[in-house]
Structures are given as C-alpha cells and as structure tokens.
Amino acid sequence: MTKQKLTATTVTLLLGALATTATLQTPSTTRTVAFVGAKLFDGTGAALVDPATIVVSNGKIDQVGSSSTIKVPSGAERLDVSGKIITPGLINAHGHVGDTVGLQSDPKFYTAEHIRRQLQLYASYGVTTVFSLGGDREHGFSVRDALSKQPDTARLFVAGDVITGKTPEEARASVYRMADLKADIIKIRVDDNLGASTKMAPEVYRAVIDAAHQRGLRVAAHIFYLDDAKALLKAGVDFIAHSVRDKEVDAELMALLKQRDVCVCPTLTREVSTFVYETRPAFFDDPFFLRSVDAKVLAELTQLERQERYRTSKSGQAYKAALKVASRNLKALVDGGVRIAMGTDTGAPTGRFQGYFEHMELQLMSDAGLTPRQIITAATSDAARCLKMEGRLGTLQPGAAADFVVFGSNPIENIRHTRTLESVWIGGRRVSP
Numbered sequence: 001m002t003k004q005k006l007t008a009t010t011v012t013l014l015l016g017a018l019a020t021t022a023t024l025q026t027p028s029t030t031r032t033v034a035f036v037g038a039k040l041f042d043g044t045g046a047a048l049v050d051p052a053t054i055v056v057s058n059g060k061i062d063q064v065g066s067s068s069t070i071k072v073p074s075g076a077e078r079l080d081v082s083g084k085i086i087t088p089g090l091i092n093a094h095g096h097v098g099d100t101v102g103l104q105s106d107p108k109f110y111t112a113e114h115i116r117r118q119l120q121l122y123a124s125y126g127v128t129t130v131f132s133l134g135g136d137r138e139h140g141f142s143v144r145d146a147l148s149k150q151p152d153t154a155r156l157f158v159a160g161d162v163i164t165g166k167t168p169e170e171a172r173a174s175v176y177r178m179a180d181l182k183a184d185i186i187k188i189r190v191d192d193n194l195g196a197s198t199k200m201a202p203e204v205y206r207a208v209i210d211a212a213h214q215r216g217l218r219v220a221a222h223i224f225y226l227d228d229a230k231a232l233l234k235a236g237v238d239f240i241a242h243s244v245r246d247k248e249v250d251a252e253l254m255a256l257l258k259q260r261d262v263c264v265c266p267t268l269t270r271e272v273s274t275f276v277y278e279t280r281p282a283f284f285d286d287p288f289f290l291r292s293v294d295a296k297v298l299a300e301l302t303q304l305e306r307q308e309r310y311r312t313s314k315s316g317q318a319y320k321a322a323l324k325v326a327s328r329n330l331k332a333l334v335d336g337g338v339r340i341a342m343g344t345d346t347g348a349p350t351g352r353f354q355g356y357f358e359h360m361e362l363q364l365m366s367d368a369g370l371t372p373r374q375i376i377t378a379a380t381s382d383a384a385r386c387l388k389m390e391g392r393l394g395t396l397q398p399g400a401a402a403d404f405v406v407f408g409s410n411p412i413e414n415i416r417h418t419r420t421l422e423s424v425w426i427g428g429r430r431v432s433p
C-alpha cells in the first residue's frame, strides 16, 4: 500500500463518525471510494465487466476489475451501484467555450465564471472533458489550469487563437505566441466557407504545421473539402476537426489518415445547426433538452421570420446536403479502420447547445451506421487517444482520472441510453446532478 493510500484511509477513518449519506454521495477527492456492482465498459477495448468494482483514490482510478477479484481496501467508502452501467466520461474533442450566451456572442461574455458555467453544463450531460478548438483567451487558459488541479467541473483544454496570418512569417509568429501561452493544440481553418472567403494558402499552413511541430504542438485543421484534407495530411496535420463534406472519402485519404493514426472529428451536429431551425425541431419537446435551455432562446429560434431565413439560406441548404455526405463518410472511415473522435463544435452562437448536442451527435453517429460500442469508444478512449491523453483520460484503468458516468440503462446496447445518466464523476468527485 502506498503512503498516499494510507493517508487517505486514515482520513476516512477519522471522518467515519461524521459520514452521512450526503457525504457518501459527494466524497472529497482525497478519500478512497469503492463503486461496487455496476456493469463496466472501461474503454480499453476489454469486454464488459459485470459486476465490477472501481476503487477511486485521490481523484484517480486505483483499482478496477471484476468484483470477484478486487479487494476493497478496509476503511474505503462503498457505493452500491449494482444494476447500473459505468463508462468513462464523454470527451468532446471539438467544442468552444466562453463567448456565447444563448444566441448571442460577445467577447465581453468571456469570463472565468461564464466558462465554468458552460463546463458545468457540459458536465451535467456527462461530458467530462472539452477540447476548445479556438477562440480561447486568458480566462480559458486560467480555468484550464485551475481545473487540472481541482477538477470540479468538465476539464478544459484550449487551442488559443485560431491561427490566421497572411504570410508564413505572420503565421509562425502566431503559433509561437500560442506555444508560449501553453496552448494544448494549434487550430487552423482551411476552408472558403462555400466560396464566401479566401482559403488559407498551402505555404501558410505548411509554416503553421512546421512551427507547431517545432514547439511540440499538434495541429488541428478545420476542413470541408476532400482535396484540402489530403493536402493537409501530406503537410503533416495531426487532427481533422470536421468531416469531409464535398465528396465521398477515398482510399488515398484513408491511407493518409491511417499512416500516422490521424483522427477525424465528424461534428455532424454542426451541419444540423445550420438548417434544423427552419421549422420547429422535434427536440424542442425533449425533456432532456428542455431541462437546460432558456425559454427565451426557444422563442427566438421559433420566430417565423427566423425560420424563413433558415429555409432560404443557401449555405444552410448546402450544409444540409453536406450532412448526408458527412454521414456516409463517417461510416466509410470507420469501416476502413480510421480512428474517430467524437466532437460537435458546440458553443457557437448558432443554436449548438452544449451538453445536449453531444448526445445528438452520438445519435447521428448511430444513424450513420456505427454500433453503440464504436460510438462510445469514439467518445471516450479514442477521443482521448486522438488528443494524446491516453492513459490519463478516456479509459477507466489504474492511474487514469476517475472521470466517469453512471447510467441507468446500457448505452452499449442502445445509444439512446446515454440519456439515462444518473450521476457524473470527475476526478472522483460527483459533479452532477
């Protein structure tokens, strides 16, 4: 037994007399707690364990496995979770935080308190980690740092500014600035927004990728076109932050992705948000959605005028068609052995609702033909691997963060069961409900 564990046990014994049901449900991160009796999907690729025991200490998984083999340390608190299903917490590999309130976006909203509120919203839907791919400023970095020490809401990782730059020199300078600020990843956009803007030039993104790699940082690229995805992969890009949406993916793209195990983040809900409000969407009656949405926002999104704008929006209709291509491409990529990281691009002021849209994304992945196991893997262990967090996040194995979700029904049988989440734990602490 380690010295740390002895200390935790001693604390538990001292506090034993004071323990009430409430404290049992919200153990501090320093106590040792055993979750006993649930069915476990640990994200490592192993079969479901039933019944399982997870021993959590100091915010990390200490022991995990079949209840018949794990010995719960004496003095540990025991939580009976029999009949439940536990999976690692969901990881959103492409979100955004800070600038949006309802359907408004304003830099003045970008405060530590607001970022934390949004991360708590994500957490309340079982999303325990968010990679914010751009638009992150000082408060984003400081919230990230605070949460790495004391994760009392969803963990945050940040890209900082989306790198622009007209020349390779300008772009390099921006990358170095983000590296000095300790960004977790570098984000670029290589897209003309359906012909409405100028695409980043190849010599500029090559400079970005080179500068980022020099500083030990990986590069995530927003793309739309197949040819750009290929060119970026040839230039060394590390993460594809959206689906290819103009054409069917082909063997060359898959080979390029698999060569360096580059992941694709489909963000299917991003497309949905561009056209779904042309009529009143069915999810406006979903209690799982309604529990977190502001009635004012619903009223705005159902204004006839606004619906008409969606219906006549050329880009909205183009993205509606693009969603079909993206869905087919997702299935082809998975069948071809490409690694997928779940992501949504939530947090933009376009009715991409943080928390709820992550579950919609899982459903869209299912509609595209993925199995629940493939989907949950993309939203946990593979998302973590894609972001170089493997062993730390996304799996429930000794040494990993105790970030997990307790479900009432098994999402590995039916993806809609992710809506049965009963409690969410981050760093061994119950953060929701």
Ligand SMILES: [Zn+2]
Pocket: 094, 095, 096, 133, 134, 345
């Ligand atoms: Zn984005």
